[in-house]
Amino acid sequence: MIVANYDMLGRIFTGPELQLLIEENSHDLFDWPLTCPICNRQLTYQSASLERPFTYFSHSDGSADCFETKSTSDEHRLAIEYTVKALYNRISEVTGEPVVIDVEKWIGTREKFVIADVRVTSPLNIAAEIFYKTERLALGRRLRTVFANDFKSYLVFHTNGKHNPNRIERYLQQVAPIRVGRFDANTREVTLGDLFSAEQVTLSRSDRDRLPNYIAR
Ligand SMILES: [Zn+2]
Secondary structure, rough: OOOOEEEOOOOOEHOOOOOOHHHHHHOOOOOEEHHHOOOOOEEEOOOOOOOHHHHHHEEOOOOOOOOOOOOOOOHHHHHHHHHHHHHHHHHHHHHOOOOOEEEEEEEEEOOEEEEEEEEHHHHHHHHEEEEEEOOOHEEEEEEEHHHHHHEEEEEEEEEEOOHHHHHHHHHOOOOOOOOOEEEEOOOOOEEEEEEEEOOOOOOOHHHHHHOOHHOOO
């Protein structure tokens, strides 16, 4: 993985950020443990490069990487890991509470569910979806299911993905005054955009009729 929780500071850092800290301080950074943002196991750091971004951190006990899935491309996974960092640090800063966060997890029932790229279940419920090559966004079904299970949602668009986030946002703003998030593929900065809630975005039938099918259905 490329993100790690630096417990002493209570926030998540990326490998390149930590590498910079080490170069600047050159000592005793690791008197405090680094832990996995997902499972809290201790992590081992190794100097790496952006050609092999997921090798910065690994579970010290050798167990499989919590971010590794067969269904996700490396580029999508990178955006997911950076979103985990942005979301975790934001919630931790605002609430001051421990954050329980996971990736690729179900929300809903077997009959009616979505799989959230990033799912926070404490101290509040948030599902973040990172759109990369997905053709159809299915926001009507996705948001209905998320809201019905007491979650709110961030929608983050990879800037080199299938859809131009500016265009998606212009469409959505015809039905709600809301901004989407972005993963900037060049700078690797994540902006989360607005938190979609049932109060803000209903995506009623008439709303869905005003949106292109690839967004709403
Ligand atoms: Zn882990």
